[in-house]
Amino acid sequence: MKVAKFGGSSLASGGQLQKVINIIKADPKRKIVVVSAPGKRTKDDTKVTDLLIKYCNTVINNEDPTGIQSKIIQRYRAIGEHFNLPEGELQPIITGIEQLATQVFPSRAYQMAAFKAAGENNNAKLVAAVFNHQGIPAQYMNPKDIGLMVTDVPNDAQILDFSYKQLAGLSEYTKTLVIPGFFGYNQAGEVCTFSRGGSDITGAIVAKAVAAEEYENFTDVDAIYAANPNIIPNPRKITHLTFQEMRELSYAGFSVFHDEALIPAIEGKVPVVVKNTNHPDLPGTLISETKPIDQKNIVSGIASDSGFTGIYLRKYLMNKQVGFTLKLLQILADFGVSYEHMPSGIDDLTIIIRSRELTPDLEAKIQSRIESEIHPDDFQITHNYAMVMIVGEGIQDRIGTMAAATASIAAANVSIVMLNHGASPVSITIGIRDSDADQAVKSLYDTFINHKPVHLMDGIL
Incomplete structure (x- = not known):
């Protein structure tokens, strides 16, 4: 049995849904379908979410x-009318959308969660109905009915472990099951x-469970690429990644997966294949254990992400103080x-934090606590850092990788503010200024993917 998840671009219109129908019909093993809400039909369109x-x-x-109800209803109606x-x-879809306006919720947070989840929920109902009309015996499955239970955090929930046992029963159905992604139910309903x-998380949860x-x-890309196509024109397609490589690349800015999305599949050791709905016969990218x-190609990908802040402090004899870091x-x-x-x-010690974690007021409070309780000899907070990550199985054991990386950064005339090598066996993390990130990625791509020699001021590496 295969679990197939389709993103918003794959379900944005009737024409796109027809491609999904063809994909499901092409492989009888595709028995569980997880759907997102309809996405953008054109660049200037608006996602249903x-x-x-x-x-x-x-x-x-x-x-x-x-007015906004009519716009949302029309998106679903247009897809239905296509078939x-x-x-x-x-x-039932129209009624459900209209009734959202009069429902009572425990709080604004639960209200927003319910409204957002309606995009996937109604699309699953619609897709199941269209499947049946197109000769695919299908059944819509509500997350509550199948036992997809989550923690009581309205907009950042986690799966509850006992749900997996309940979800395992999905493998016993003979019809094609259509499940809305993106949400579950807490124990209060x-x-x-x-x-x-x-929706990626839902797909991985279900794949593990069954x-x-x-x-x-x-999705809408042929494969995962070795670098961001907005930085590197026509980057190399990656044919095979390990789970650990994908986790590192997702964390560092690769947009195909959120860095949490694959964890259930990793735990269940379920191979993941990223494919293009528009070109389903292409091999895509396999992600496995x-x-x-x-x-010859030790580096799989190079990614960068901005929006980091560094908290630096110096405390003489810090290494002698038990519990200092604690x-x-x-x-x-x-x-x-x-x-x-x-x-x-x-x-010396630097703590790198996502800038979104801080506000000016919070930053001042943290500084005050550190200065009053730790008494650093020097203290600085620096904004506008970016993290560039070089990822590949085996790079830790490959002699000269770090030398080539730092030389490549130097050749790009970029200053390094932080290095982290050895914490992960498959990645090197380099901290630089936000403004230098694209240039660093270009240079590292030439060095490790295109295998171009690094030209330094005093020679070639």
Whole structure:
């Protein structure tokens, strides 16, 4: 059995849904389909999820919602009409969208979660109806009915472990099952959504639960690329990644998957294949637990992400103080701030944080606590850092990788502010200024993907 997840671009219109129908018919093993809400049909279009967020805010502000309701309903109606779906089968979707405006919720957070989840939920109902009309015996499955239970966090939920046993029963159905992605239910029966990339998370959860032989993630790209196509024109397609490589690349800015999205598949050791709905016969990118290491192409991908802040402090004899780091991290924990990296020396330490974790007021409070409790000899907070990550199985054991990386950065006339090598066996993380990120990626791509020699001022590496 295979689990196939289709993203918003794959379901944006009737024409796109026809491609999905052809894909499902082409392989009888595709018995479980996880769907996103309809995405953009054109560059200037609006995703249904964004329309639902606007709808929710309209209701919260006690404004007339009929206009935004009509826009949302029309998106589903247009897809149904493409397949001549009877009005009677569209009516439950229309009614559900309209009734959102009068429902009562425990809080604004639950209200927003329910509105957003309506995009996937109604699309699953629509897709199941269209499948049946197109000769694919299908059944819509509500997450509550199949036991997809999550933590009580309205817009950032996590799967509850006992759900997997309940979801395992999905493998016993003979019809093609259509499941809405992005959300589950807490134990009080309220809708709670997953974080960004939530439909990918649902797909991975279901794939793990039914022990799928493969989890196919259909999107609008032919494969995962070795670098961001907005930085590198026509980058190399990656044919095979390990789970660990994909996790590192996702964390560092690759947009195909949120860095949390694959965890259930990783835990279940379910191979993932990223494929293009528009070109389904292409091989795509396989992501699995292990892969053969290509010694000639040791680096799989290069990614960068901006929006980091560095908290630097110097404390002489820091290395002699038992519990020093614990005290520092406890201060951050007290303010609800998590950290990303923490390179250190005998007297110096830098904590790298996502800038979105901080506000000017919070930053001042953290500084005050550190200065009063730790008494650093030097203290600085620096904004506008970017992290560039070089990822590949085996790079830790490849002699000269770090030398080539730093030389490549130097050749690009970029200053390094942080290095992290050895914490992960498959990646090197280089901290630089935001403004230098694209130039660094271009230089590293030439060095490790195009295998061009590095030209330094005093020669060639």
